[in-house]
Each structure stands twice: as C-alpha cells, then as structure tokens.
Amino acid sequence: MHHDQGIHLRSVCKTYRGRGADVEALRDMNLDCAPGSFTALIGPSGCGKSTAMRIALGLEDYDTGEVRIAGHPPAAATASGVTGVAFQDAALLPWRTVARNIALPLEVLGRDPAKHGHEIAKLIDLVGLKGYETALPGQLSGGMRQRVSIARSLITEPEVLFMDEPFGALDQIRRRQMNVELQRIWMESGSTALLVTHGIDEAAFLADYVVVMHANPGRVVEIIEVPFERPRRNELYSAPAFHALCDRIAKVLHGE
C-alpha cells in the first residue's frame, strides 16, 4: 500500500444493506492515483463511482479493504484540509449567499474567510457568476448552483481534489471552458485530482489515466493511460488521436 500524497483504495468492498435487497456497490475496488496525477473515473450510472468517492472522503463505511488519502486514513486527511470536493448534487446551504457558500470549507477548517475575499472573488469570476455574489441558492439556475459548488471545491487550494460530475448541468461552451480552467488550476497547484464524469471526451481531455468501471458489482475493469501533452488545448478535441482514444474508452465502457 502506498503512503504517498495520492489517493489509494485497496480491495475495497462495499455492500449497502438494510431495507429490501442488499446492493453490492463495490467489489474489490482498487484505485491508485499517484500524487500530482489527474484521474478520471467513468462508468455507467449506478456502478459505484459516487460510492467510491464518498468512501475515499470518509463519508461512507466500507466492509473490507484499505483507504489512504495523502498518506492518511480519510478522516485524518479531510480534517487536515488537504482535500477539496464537489459533490454530484450541489449541496449548497440555502441561507448562505454565493460568496458565503464558497467560503464554507474555509470556515470548517478554521481559516478566516475574510482573508480569502480575493480568492473567493476570483473563483466566482472563474465560474462566471460575477454579479451573483450576494444571491441565495434559491435565486440561481441549476447550472449556476453547480458552478458555485465547483468554486467551493477549489477555495481551499486542495492538494487532493474530488469532483463528482461537476459539469453535468453546464452547456458545452462553459463546460469546455471550465475544463481548460480546471486543467490550469490543477497544473499550477500540482494537486492530485479525481474526476467522476460521464463525458468520455471530457475524461480524455483532462485525465492522465481514465479508470473505467462496470456495474453489478461495481469494479474497475480497465485503466487507460492518456498520452497527450500538457497543457491541452481545445484543438485537441479535433485531433484524430484524441478521437481514437475516445473510441477506445467507449469500447471498454460498453464492454465490447
């Protein structure tokens, strides 16, 4: 088991028990994201992507296996402030303005939000919500709420970043723009990133490794390395090599 700054899940099994039938969400899940790498997690709906991420964050118990985030068990890693997260659901606090929602992780970590005013403003700008600083979540559109949650995941300048389909509700232009920005931030910070996504092209564009999962039970079936140079630019989308890789990912995903 590695004890580096990366994300490591070793032989993790997780079965949801309780009401009705048990669901085996993960069987022998292995995931290794080297420090400073960008990993995309892709797989059909319900295959256990969110579950794996929640386990890595210490939000969900697991039956067997081992988990290390930046060398520590999940609870210790999150408490030390090295992790950042954007959930599948925006999960904003309804009574906090956009700016104060973004500041939430700082408050949890005991940092003074007032000192981060500049960073908050920059992130709000980054996700295209300038002018909405004082809006409440109820006054935002679905995509806008998701963008607040993206900004929130970046405010702590995390060394380990988890994102669960952060761009699902965004239009293609903004999505691609956000992809480029995310790559920039990740490269500048040298952090380890794990991105759950349904976009094959998004995965291929952003990741060093694309981890493909299958369902029933949830497991990793293949890890595909993405060889393109960094920084990647929008032109990559039209490159034949890119299309070939996407097709390969799609094949693995479809189980062909």
Added chain:
Amino acid sequence: MHHDQGIHLRSVCKTYRGRGADVEALRDMNLDCAPGSFTALIGPSGCGKSTAMRIALGLEDYDTGEVRIAGHPPAAATASGVTGVAFQDAALLPWRTVARNIALPLEVLGRDPAKHGHEIAKLIDLVGLKGYETALPGQLSGGMRQRVSIARSLITEPEVLFMDEPFGALDQIRRRQMNVELQRIWMESGSTALLVTHGIDEAAFLADYVVVMHANPGRVVEIIEVPFERPRRNELYSAPAFHALCDRIAKVLHGE
C-alpha cells in the same frame, strides 16, 4: 395566437424581483411548438430555459405576454392531465418507492395507479431500473434518480411533454439509448415535446426544431430546423450532415 394542441409563448417577459438586484430572466420570449412536433431548447446556463418551461407549466408568474398549452392557459392544461414533466432536479418524494414515485402523477390526476401497474413496470424497465421497484430514492445513485423522474414524466401518456435536461446525469450509452426510446414513445403517441438540453448532438438527434437562446436577458435568437428523417437511428451520429448541423447550432449558440 395559436389555439391548437401545441405549446405557445407569446412575448413573455419575466423579471425576478426581490432581494438585491432584479434579474431579467426572459425578455419578449416567443416559442411555438406545433402540435406533434419535437422542439429542443438550448442555451447557456442561466439563460432562462427552466424559467420558460416553468412558466409554460403555470408554476411561475410572468410579467407580460400570453401562454397557451394545448389551447388552454397553463393551469387548465395541467389540471386536465394533458401535460407531463421531468424537472431539472429529479424531485422525487423520498418516502415513496420508485414505483410509487412514478405513480404519483396518476394519483394527482385522480387515476387509479393499480390499473396502471403494467405501464409502470414497462417504464421502470425502459429506464433500466428493473429490480429497484421497491427501492427508496435514497438508495439510488444520482443517475438512477433522474431516470425515475423520466419514467414519471411519461406515465400519464402526456399529449404535451416537458423535459428539463432529463439526461444530464446519464452516461453516454444510456443517454443515447434513452434518446432512441424517447423518440419512439413520442412518435407513437403523437405528442408535442419540449426538451431542454445542453447536448447539441442530443438536440439535433431528437428535435424537429432547435430553439437557441441567449442570456442577459434571456431570449430566443434563432430557430434551426432539423431536416433528418424519422425514425432516426444511432448511425445518424456519424453522418456528415449531422455534424454540419451540430456545428451550425454550436455557432449560433456561441453567438458567432
């Protein structure tokens, strides 16, 4: 103003007022979906797509303009049971099982869910949730919840169908499969459909007309006709004409 079975918004203006700055969500919005047509609504995040849909459903007041759904004001149309809707947020009732969530519109309309057991089962199968009939929403993944909401929108066999990004949380395979199924259902029923989506390809694949909106203020900038024959099949995705159309839509969307 048309008084047919379609969806008609005429010069609709809507400004959200209240706390802080007012937001002009829609200015002079016009939308005409002929009876039996399939319209896709596409536009950047926050441009007013959901607002337009909510106005059409009578869920939101508007400042000026006129709205007719199947020849009636929204309230009358919805109450008569001709409409079906899938919201951007799955909006499932946490205490109802999958099957009973799908049955909810029937109950609201005073129809007996017991008599529709077969249809419910068919729809559960259609969205790939066989085996989860008695699961509660809390036991489902994000994409699974969204699929329940899709099934729910179809259970009343609506003559006018509204869908707000129903496939946002689905993987590509399931998404395309659902697209084909949706096309089939729509063709069989002869209903009028309005689909809000961020997928340009999805819009081009499904719609007769792609209505492109821009933001600030939200308005329709162009309506693009999609000429491909029906039923459209997955092969269409690789047709050059399809790509050309997608590019054209993208251009309009990007305001080039």
Added chain:
Amino acid sequence: ASALTMQAAWINDAEFSGYFLAMDKGYYSDEGLELTYLSGGPDVIPESTIIAGRADLALTTPDTTIRAISEQGAKFKIIGAQYQKNPIGIVSLKKNPVNTPADLVGKTVAVPPVNTVTVEALLSLNGIDRNAVNIVPYAYDPTPLVRGEIDASLDFTTNVPYTIGLLGEEAQSFLLYDHGVTLFNDTVVVTEETLASRRADLVAWLRASRRGWDENLADPSLYPPQWEDSWFKGTGRSIDNEVFFNTAQKDLIVSGGGIFSMSEEAIEKNLAALQAVGINGTREMFDTTLLEEV
C-alpha cells in the same frame, strides 16, 4: 423587635381587617413584634406554610387542621379562633331558595373541592343522603349561580350576597354553623415547636391583633375605605364590598371572651361536628392558655 410571619387564608379582603389595622397603627411594634404578613389564595395551603417554616403562624380552616393532626400526625396547635361562627354557608337565590339543608335534596350545589368534607358533614349531621345532592366544583365565581346553572354554592355568606345583589338578584343563605356544623374558622394555628419557643411572641401577636379587631369592629364601615390605596389596592374588589363584608362578619367574630376566644363549650361543639364526618379531634389540639395570658 422580634420577627414574626403570619400566613393569611385568602387574598386581602375585609376578612383580615383586624390585622391590617393593627399593622397600620403599629400595634405589633408596640408589642415588640416585627410582623410580616403573607396574603393567601386558592392555591395557598396555610398549614403547609408553617410546616415548611415559611411562616410562624397561620389562619386556617379548622377541619383541615384537625384532620391533619389526627390523620397525618401533624404537630399543630390551635391557639385561637378568629371566627366563632364559621361564615361559610349555603348561598342561593331568593327566587330559588335553599333555606335549610333539607332543601338541598335534588339540587346542584357548587363546592370548592377542598371543602367537600364540610358539606358532607352538613349532610350527615342533618341526615341527608350524600347521593341525593349533586356536588360540583366551585371556583368562587358566582356567575353560574346567578345564571341558574347551579342552585346553590358554598361560600362566605359575609361576602358573596353583596355581589349577588349587585348582579340584580337577591341572595338567600344560611350558615352551616346553624345546622350542626359548629366550627370556627380562620383558626390561629402554630406548630408545637413555635408554641414552645416563641410563646411570648405569640401572646403578643394575639394581643395586638385583638386590639386591631376590636377597633375595627367598633365601626365596621370606618376603616375599609382608608385601605383603598393600600391593603385593597389592586385586589379587583370594591370598597363597598369590603364594608359589607366587615359589617356582616362582626357578629361571627365578637365573643364574650374577647376576640379569638375559644370557650370550652365551643371547642366541644367543634369536636362534635367533626366527629360526624369521622374526624377525630381532641381537646389537646387546642391550647387556650395563651389567650388566658392575653
């Protein structure tokens, strides 16, 4: 001066005029007492106050006190009685009069739940079946009587007939005392301990209080108006009412032996009346020696 606390049996009304007067005129100070006066109320059980040591002396209902001594073993002594004749009576309306206990048969009579025994004593002493009378709770509001919802109530005959008069009806009443329930009321009660340790102070209190009562009863209409802005302020009662009360109670208080006196004969009568309802009082519960000192 030595501090002494007394617990009254009810809110400030003419029932306690003697003490008000004695306090105002400094009769207690004259006797070397520094008196603290505690008002009562429906939820105040005066005996409890002295058991708990919150007061040294209390004005009580003798049936309750004697019952507590005989059944609970409470260590009380009765050292005086303000009312030689209990002012409690059955009050009804002239238009539907209850003139004697026998008239109660088939009637509905409202009784404060704490006084049910007293009424049971009346019925038993007059040979009336308890079940022939419908006893319902009474909370000191004469409205149900005036409206005819009840036929009679157990209340102070010195007080409520005035109110009934104001409400446009004429009251008819009789004292329980006149029908066998020969009890004192507002008996002066202390614990045996207090009696032993503070005898002199108690005698002083009796003396000062007697002075106050004597002076007050000399002209019952004289003092209540003077207390409008002191003792009676904010009670919600009217001065006319207090004058009526003070006047009506005079005959029930004055006695040949002086205010508070407890003649052997009267004590006998009390014990006999209580015996009728199974309360076993004894002569030892009364201590007349302090009065003798006064």
Added chain:
Amino acid sequence: MANRAGFLRSGTFRNLAILILVWEVVGRVDWIAGGALPGLSEILIRLWADRGDYPGHVWATVQASVLGFVIGNLVAVGAGILFVLFPTLLRLTRGFNIAVFALPPIAIAPILVLTLSGMAPRITLAALGVYFVTMSATVVGLSQFDTRAADVVRAYGGKDWMVMKLVRLRGAVPDILSGLRIAAPNAVLGAILAEFGGGGRWGLGTYLLGSLGRGDPARLWGIGLVATLIAGLSYLVFAVISARTLGSSRSVTLNTAIPDADDGAERSLPLRLAVIAGAALLPFFLWWAFIKLTGVPDLIAKTPLGVLDYLFLSDTSHIARAKLLAALAETLPITAIGMLAGLGFAFLLAISARMFPGFIKTFMPIALVTQTMPLVALTPLLVLILGRGTSVTLWITISVTFFPAFVLLVQGIQRVPQSVLDLPRAYGASAWTELRMVSIPAALPYLFAATRLTVPRALLGVMIAEWLATGTGLGNLLNQSRGYLDYGMIWTVAAVSVCLSVAFYYAILLIERRTLTRLGMQWVE
C-alpha cells in the same frame, strides 16, 4: 409601509373586523349563555374603568413571564442542542423532560411557593411552561437537517459540532422560532397560574382571583385579553422573524438521502439496558434529590419511597388505592378521546392554515386567547354553554392541547421545499391533493413531534376539566386531597399522572420510529 397598507386591504383584516362585529353583537344581545359572554365593547369599557388597576399587575406578570420565557428557552435550546449531539443524554432524561411538561400546575405551584421565595416561583413556573415545547421544537428542527450539506462539512473534516454550528442550527431557526411562538402564551399563563398559589399582591393572576368573586365576566375577559396581548406581542415578533427566515431556510431541492438507522444508538445490550434503567430511575432520583435538597418536611414532601409506602404499605393504603383506581377509571377513557380530539383539531387547523390562509390568520388571535385565558375564568362560561359533562371536558382538553401541535404542524408543512411542491402543481393538483400527497407526508416528523406534545397534555387537560367543571376523576381527587392536607395522595396523583403521560409518550415514540424508519425519514428520539 406597503405592508401595512396591504394588511388593511387584506382579507385578514376584513375577517377580523367581521369576527369582532359578530362577537360584539352576540355579546350585546346576550345570545350565548344568557349573556355570560360579554361583547367586546363591554369588555373595553370595563377595561377603561379598571385602567388604574392594570399597570401594577401587568408589570408583575410581564416581569415574571419575560424572565421565565428567557430562562426557560435558553435552557430549552441548549438542552435541545445537547440532546441532538448526544442522543443518549436525551434518552436518559426523557422521563424527566416529559414529567416537567406533564406535571399539573395545581400540584407544583404550591410546592414551588413553599420551596422558593419572591418572584422565583412565578419565574420557575413560566420557565417550566416553555421548556418542553421549545426543547421539542429545537430537537425536531435540528434533526431535520440536510444531510447533503452536512456531507460537505464532514468532507472537510468537520465534526458533529461543526455540522451543528454551520448546518443544523441555522436550518432549525424557523423551528426554534415556532417553539418560541408556542412558548410565549405558555410563559404568560405559567406566571399567572403561579400567582394563584403565590399569595403575592401583584400580577394578573392575583387580579383575576380577586375579580372572580365579582361575577363580572367583562372584567375577567379584560384580564384575559390583556394577558393575551402580552403573549400575542411576543408571538407576533417571533412569527415575523420566522416568516423572514423561513424562505432562506428551506432547501432548494428535497434531500432524498436516508439517514443512518442507528445514529447514536447504544450498540451493546448491557449499555442499552443501563440507559433504559437510567432513564426510568432518573426522574425518581431527581424527585428524591429535590426533596432532600430543599429540606421540605416529610409531611408535605413525599419521596418516591414515601409514595410507595402510602400506596402499598401503610395502614390506609387500601383506601388510597381504591380512591386512586376509582379516579383513574373515570379519567382514563376520556383522556384517550381527548388526545384524539386535541390532535384531530390541531391537524384540521393546520390543514386549513394551508388551504384557507386568510381564515387561519383570523383564527390566530382566538387561538391565542384560548392559550392565555386562565381556565378558571373561562370555565363558568363553558359550563353554562356546554354543561358539566363529557363535552366540556373535551372542549377544555382540546384547548389545552391543540396549540403546540398546530403551530408545529404548520411549521413542518411550510418547510417543504418548493421543488417538490412544483411536481403536484405541474399536474394541476388542488391544494388538498398537494397537501395529502406531498406536504403532509413530508411533514410527518413534525406530525409526530406534534403528537408527542399533545399526548402528555391531554391528561392534564382532562384533569383541569375535572377539577374545575366535572368534579370527578384524578383532577378532583388531587384538589380534594389538598383540603385534607393529604400530601401522600397529592404526590401519588402527580406521580401517576406523569407516569401515564410518559407511557403515552413512549407509545407514540414507538409508532413514530417504525413509521419514519420505514419511510426512510430522519427521526429523533
């Protein structure tokens, strides 16, 4: 400004005007109970004539109730937070908590007066009157939090208290405020009731006592209205704050996550048994400790052992038991009906509040009057109208029980996120259908909390009716025993009534757990 103009034009104002007019006419023409219900103008005229009396009384009552309100609510909110953070603590103290709520004021007021001095008994009774409702509202509010938001905090290593601080507390604000709204009339009534036993000179309760014998309903109503005004002002303040905060406290979308089934439950059997034993014994221990610490003499203060002795061992125990059983036989059946009636009434009102908002706004002042008007003053009128049978008992029980349940239910219904309400509305659902299919099920945790508030009070309501109107059952037994200085019986009745309330409470709790677990909803102990 716009608000005020809106109010004047609104249906509420019109309804209120109609209500007052009807009251005036009914009162003037002496329709009800041969004129025992005075018209509003008669009350106001009387009030004006008595204006000199009021300031001192109002001041005393305001002082006691404000202090009691503040202290009781601070303790309640603090306790609520602790209970949610440490559910074991809640389980341990539950019996005690319910006892505080279910103890008949006629039983405790005299004890308080004997053990405390000055204003303290009044403040204590006012504080006791608010503690349980606010604590209950705080606990439901804190437990109905958005687990998604909590996940965000936890994902940054936030511990339970951080989740409490950042997510749960703010989310519970509207619920705590609704607790405070219920608490307002309770505090005023508590202070007034303490004045009955306090023997003080000042306070609306004392004034009421002096006025009872006057047979002047206009005076009694005047006192009741002034008390209502005090409570109403405080109610209004919290209702306004609540309305302001509610909108931003509702989640935008409904959380579907299923809460952890055994959150905070003791896992091992011995520990569980220890907690159960502790919970059962704690109230008795506190009772015993209270008596030992205050040093009240044995004759007055009975310890739990004293009650056992009184009921089973002493020479007269068979008489005591017979009396108690006879009283129970009279009280229990009507209590069951009273519970259902109180809850049913609250439920009906809560539904009307949603379906006819105008009507309910008009009704609110009346509801407040029923909460602050001391029943001693109201009972003669009720008896004139309803007689002294079952109906008056039910009426009194309903009036004693419905209010907390009603406010809490409304609060639960109002908390439902807009996004789920959209669904039935998008299918043209009527208000009733929407309530039935979405709002009421979503408010189930509140419905249960409301039931738990109602049940212990029902017994109390029946006892008050028995004591004031019917002269039967436990209530009468309790009051009669005071005349006999029979403290053994007084403590026995108090203890038995509390034990019964606790038993009813646990029964509801059991049903609540089953139902909410089945529906995947958050439940609190």
